[in-house]
Amino acid sequence: MDKTLLLVDVDCGVDDAQALMVAFAAPHVEILGITCCHGNTTLENVCRNVLRVLKTCNRLEIPVYGGASKPLLANTLHASFYHGVDGLGDAADSTAPDIGLLQKEHAVLAMIRIVNEYSGKVSVVATGPLTNLALAVNMDPTFPQKIKSLFIMGGNMESRGNTTVCGEFNFACDPEAAYIVLNGFDCPTHIATWEFTCKNELPWEFYHEWISQKTEKAEFMRKISAHAERFIKSCAKDKGEEWTRGFVSCDSYAMAAAIDDTFVTDSMNCAVGVELSGTLTRGMMVLDTLGMLQRKHKVFVMTKCDTEKLKFLLIKALQ
Template sequence: MSKKLLLIDVDCGVDDAQAIMVALAAPGAEILGITCCFGNTTLENVCKNVLQVLTVCNRTKIPVFSGASVSLLGEPAPVCTHFGQDGLGGKADADATILNLLEKEHAVNALIRIATEHAGEVSLVATGPLTNLALAVRMDPTLPQKLKNLYIMGGNMEGKGNRAICAEFNFVVDPEAAYIVLEDFTCPTYIATWDFVCRNQLPWGFFDQLVKQDTKKAEFIKKIISDCPAFSREEQLSAKDVNFGPGFASYDSYAMAAALDESFVTEYLECEATVELSGKLTRGMMVLDLTHRLKKKGKVFLMKECNIENFKKLLMAALQTMCREKKP
């Protein structure tokens, strides 16, 4: 079986960390690089968090690249405490020397170079604001044609939002970047929206089983989630208000699962989509066109239904001891 080649673009919070660990544990998957973007926390914290995850998993040879620190319009990075100030529930490694492991090449250049070196073979998984991707396609308009496909966690289908009334966090913190990506990336594009994830949350009983595994990876996830506001077992305000209810949602892992396992998503909605840029209440909202009025070159595939049991298996496997992991 040929390897599944991955490029991963993250704003590494708790859920990005889980998604990276899912990819690390997946048989036949090879991560060619991880690019970092501002989002859940500052760019410096994002880079440190990715390197901390790779250290926990004994996979620090995977190259990590620093990218965009602000949105395309240069607006200040938003204050986000959803996953704690540091993105890892207040449990991030405070030792800045870990940044010595960063590659010197900029993330945007790395995205273009790696996609070019493996033209037609790379699945790009983007789990944060899409700033790096937008910059990359502006530098190299042929980038989308070099990718096998693109998987995104972000946007919304139902006009409900978490960061804003009508918009999801990853899109609303850089709407222009999200707009550019949906306009210019004509490769097959699959999107795990916020509302899709919320409708497919996992019971807390499963989470308890997940972190009870006797591995340092399970201990790590349990630690970074323990004081994290996003994983409170009480009904979160945003979820309660839109009738999603309580549950455990490893947001970014849904996009990663779709990239790794073609049988994970059982139903897609195929349509044209764009991002609202000027609406007073709707800026950053993903707008769906089911009637082809936008006359766009490409469509997106929005995840609607998924195989939850397959998803559970991927999450469980991510925290198991692998042959390359040395327990302390």
């Protein structure tokens, strides 16, 4: 089997860590680089978190690059309420790798270089704000044409927000970047939206079995996930049982789609846009199901997936 070549762009919180570990466990996947972006926490924390995940999985040979530390124009947002101040549940490890292990090359320059070296062969998986990708296409307008496929976790399809009234976190972090990417990238694009992940949640019984595996990786996952689990339970108490319907590893859905082309079982194919000006809707992804935007490029918005395959990938990730 030919190797699946990936370039992964993250704002490494708990679910980014889960997505990375899913990719590491897939024998046919080769990660050419991990680029870091602001988002769930500060850029420095994101970089440290990626190195912590790599050390846990014995994959420190994978190069890690620091990128955008703030949005293009928007105010900076972080998600410490869910991921903890450090981005990995405030479960700090005193033996975490030294930040000096980061590559000196900037993430955006590394993206452009890697895609040029493997033109047409690399899929990009973006699980955070799209600032690095927006900067890449602004620096090199041919960048999207050299990508095999783009997989995004972000945006929404039913105007349901998780950060603002109508905004999903990754897009709300940098609406201008999301706008640039969805308007400027013409490669095959697959989007795992917030609502899609929620509608394909996994049972909590599976989650507890998953993190109870007797391995170092499972122990790592138990520690970094505890803060998020407490947050979800507190939300359920305040906001209702809908908040505890199931376990959702948002970023793992985009990663699963990138490494297994049978994972997504149904999707919508349409043009999309991002609202930048609305008082209540800034950062919201808009689906042009009627073709009124008259855009040639259409994306695949995931709607259904094989959750049993996701379970399998997650189990393998912690073995």
